[in-house]
Amino acid sequence: MKLTSFGTANRTPRQEETHPLTWRLRDDGETVWLDEYRQKNGYAAAQKALTEMAQADIVQQVKDSGLKGRGGAGFPAGVKWGLMPNDESMNIRYLLCNADEMEPNTWKDRLLMEQLPHLLIEGMIISARALKAYRGYIFLRGEYVDAARILNRAVEEAKAAGLLGKNILGSGFDFELFVHTGAGRYICGEETALINSLEGRRANPRAKPPFPAAVGVWGKPTCVNNVETLSNVPAIVANGVDWYKALAREGSEDMGTKLMGFSGKVKNPGVWELPFGITAQELFEDYAGGMQDGFRLKCWQPGGAGTGFLLPEHLSAQMFAGGIGKVGTRMGTGLALAVDERINMVSLLRNMEEFFARESCGWCTPCRDGLPWSVKLLQALEKGQGQPGDIETLEQLCHGLGPGKTFCAHAPGAVEPLGSAIKYFRSEFEAGIAGTAPAGQPETATVSV
Numbered sequence: 001m002k003l004t005s006f007g008t009a010n011r012t013p014r015q016e017e018t019h020p021l022t023w024r025l026r027d028d029g030e031t032v033w034l035d036e037y038r039q040k041n042g043y044a045a046a047q048k049a050l051t052e053m054a055q056a057d058i059v060q061q062v063k064d065s066g067l068k069g070r071g072g073a074g075f076p077a078g079v080k081w082g083l084m085p086n087d088e089s090m091n092i093r094y095l096l097c098n099a100d101e102m103e104p105n106t107w108k109d110r111l112l113m114e115q116l117p118h119l120l121i122e123g124m125i126i127s128a129r130a131l132k133a134y135r136g137y138i139f140l141r142g143e144y145v146d147a148a149r150i151l152n153r154a155v156e157e158a159k160a161a162g163l164l165g166k167n168i169l170g171s172g173f174d175f176e177l178f179v180h181t182g183a184g185r186y187i188c189g190e191e192t193a194l195i196n197s198l199e200g201r202r203a204n205p206r207a208k209p210p211f212p213a214a215v216g217v218w219g220k221p222t223c224v225n226n227v228e229t230l231s232n233v234p235a236i237v238a239n240g241v242d243w244y245k246a247l248a249r250e251g252s253e254d255m256g257t258k259l260m261g262f263s264g265k266v267k268n269p270g271v272w273e274l275p276f277g278i279t280a281q282e283l284f285e286d287y288a289g290g291m292q293d294g295f296r297l298k299c300w301q302p303g304g305a306g307t308g309f310l311l312p313e314h315l316s317a318q319m320f321a322g323g324i325g326k327v328g329t330r331m332g333t334g335l336a337l338a339v340d341e342r343i344n345m346v347s348l349l350r351n352m353e354e355f356f357a358r359e360s361c362g363w364c365t366p367c368r369d370g371l372p373w374s375v376k377l378l379q380a381l382e383k384g385q386g387q388p389g390d391i392e393t394l395e396q397l398c399h400g401l402g403p404g405k406t407f408c409a410h411a412p413g414a415v416e417p418l419g420s421a422i423k424y425f426r427s428e429f430e431a432g433i434a435g436t437a438p439a440g441q442p443e444t445a446t447v448s449v
Contacts, residue, residue, distance in 0.1 A: 016041070018247065020235030021228070021257065022273040025115055031150055034157040037118040043163060045234035049126040050171035053237070058130035062233065064241045066255035071098055071189070071226030072304065072332050073409075074254075074321050083213035084131050084221050094222045095133040096198070097124060097230055099140040099147070100188040104305035104355060106333040108259040108271055109227035113140075113147040116231070117154035121177065123230035125168065126237055128175045131223050136177045139194050142184040151179045186359035190408050191224040193361065204363045205408040228259055249277025254320040262288035264338030265295040271335070277323070281315040283336065295340040299424065303332020305352050306413030308420035309339070329420065345425040346432055349418050350378035356414035364407035370397050371414055381432030391429050395422060 015023040024032055024040045032040070049058055063078025084093065097120065101109040113120060124136050140148055155177055158164045166174050185203050187193045192206035195217045216222020236244050245255045254276040260283055261271035267289030274283065280302065284290065291297050299309045302319070308329030310317075317327045324331045339348065357371035374397050380386045398419035401411040422429055 017239075017243075019257065019273050020239075020244075020247075021112070021116075021119070021231055021259065024119070029115065031114065032116055032118065034118055034154070034161060037116075041238075042118055043122055043169075045238040046122050046125045046163070047169055049237050050129055050169050050173050055130055055132060058126065058237065061241060062130070062236060065236045065244045067229065067232055067236060067244070068254055068321075069226055070228035070232070070258065070333075072103065072306070072330075074331065077225060077229055080213070080223060080225070081127075081130055083211065084223060085214065091132075091134075092220045093131055093133040094217050094220060095124060095128045095131055095136040096191075096194065096217065096222060096224045097136065097138040097227060098189065098191065098194060098224050099138050099144070099227050100182055100185075100194060101141050101144070101227070102184075102186040102189060102359075103333055103335075104352070105263055105301070105337045106304045106335045108261065108333065108335060110144055110147055111271060112227055112231055112259075113144070114150050117151050118158070119231045119234065120151075120227055121154060121158050121163070123233040124177060125163065125175055126233050127223070127225065127230055129171075129173055133223070134174055134176065136175065137198060137217075138177070138179045139188070139198055140179055140181050141188075142181045144181075148179060148181050155179060185361075186355075187361045187408075187410060190410065193408070194224060195222065202361075204361050207407075232256060247275055248320075249275045249318070251318060251323075252277030252320040253322045258319070258334050260319060260334040260336070262336045262338060264300075265292045265340045266290065266338050267292050274319070276320040277318045279315070280317050280319055280324075280336070283319060284315055284338070288338070291338065291340065295342070297338055298341040298343065299339045299345075301332075301337045301339075301417065302329060303334050303336065305337075305355070306416060307332040308416045309345075309424060310420075311424060329416065344382075345421045345428045346378060346382050349421050350375065350382050352417060353378055353414065356410070360410060360414075364411075366401050366406045367411035367414075370401045371411065373397060374415070374418065381429055384432055385434050386429075386432040388433060390433065391422060391426070394418065394429075398422075 059081045067077045068074045069077060099109055128136055138151060164177050182188050182197055188197050188203050190205050193203045197203040198217055212222040212224060247256050257273050257275050259271055260274050262284060263269045272287050297312050299311055301307050301309055302324050310327055314327040317323050321331045353375045357375050360367045360371055362368040377390050377394055398415040401415045403412045
């Protein structure tokens with residue numbers, strides 16, 4: 001894996017002005033520890049926020065910047081911060097970092113945590129000051145063993161330097177930070193399921209309202225933000241709103257930059273920090289290098305396994321929420337997958353739906369029963385043993401498990417790629433109906449998710 005900035009590992013002195021997330025990265029991919037981070041202007045934004053800015057001013061600056069959540073949902077971060085109560089009597093508040101990165105084909109947060117842990121810590125310190133939170137937790141995917149080790153060491157470095165704990169930077173602000181490793185459940189990416197897991201409960205989503213901003217972890221006001229979201233905060237505080245907005249391409253409704261990537265049978269798979277509004281064509285050709293020799297692009301997903309498939313002609317879309325929305329799906333995490341023409345879509349979807357069915361928490365009936373049902377139908381179609389009406393049943397499941405039909409967004413995300421695959425490649429599903437598929441069809445080639 002690699003993380004590069006605008007396609008190059010050779011960062012220039014002026015990249016600080018254009019690449020707020022990645023300009024400090026080392027060319028050798030090793031972790032930037034505290035001394036090096038401070039040499040690269042690290043914690044200067046925290047110093048400014050804690051000693052020169054009022055709490056309300058930090059919230060307003062983040063709100064004015066247009067920073068949106070980078071975990072996939074895209075909710076405005078400043079608006080979420082503004083939902084925290086202003087009642088000074090509610091003096092116990094929490095900031096939770098959602099580092100439970102289990103979306104298939106997504107690894108951007110892992111690379112930030114492993115290579116720039118202090119950027120995340122600085123972002124959490126500033127955010128905690130804005131939220132008046134006295135304690136924070138990084139809720140980390142349990143399989144991220146290296147990230148856990150690196151983050152724990154970085155937290156200890158920050159404590160020893162007086163950047164965490166009591167009276168940080170002489171500001172009178174106190175903030176404790178802990179790394180909490182989860183048990184490895186995809187559903188913990190949903191913020192209320194994450195809160196339940198942190199409390200030691202079963203990781204089921206909670207009914208909302210009340211929202212975490214009012215009643216969160218241990219019944220106290222809580223804000224949950226993604227790793228990449230929090231890592232944007234120091235640069236916004238240091239450089240201002242106008243600078244941050246100017247980073248995005250013309251026509252983009254989303255501000256700043258985004259970690260985007262491509263995987264699959266491309267020549268140069270990886271992750272790059274790019275401006276919102278860049279076209280998918282540029283991402284695919286200029287950075288990922290296009291398809292490997294001997295392979296042809298069949299379709300692609302723009303942002304993780306829970307986003308719908310798009311065709312090669314959709315590569316002209318701009319990479320921001322509205323741009324991808326115009327071609328019928330979601331931006332998601334911004335980590336795209338290229339599917340080549342050798343992959344049978346029935347096999348690919350069966351693989352994906354097996355993952356989503358396994359990761360359902362089982363809390364609501366449509367998700368608990370509907371996703372395994374889709375797997376059984378796809379298995380039959382894959383073997384050429386499908387029955388007339390199976391495709392229509394899958395379409396009904398896509399509708400019945402869609403947005404607003406289930407307790408949380410797990411099932412809608414699970415069926416979005418299924419619905420799009422049927423839309424664009426229906427003939428491959430029809431080939432799985434018993435008595436119609438040629439011998440040996442459909443192919444069983446698949447992509448691991």
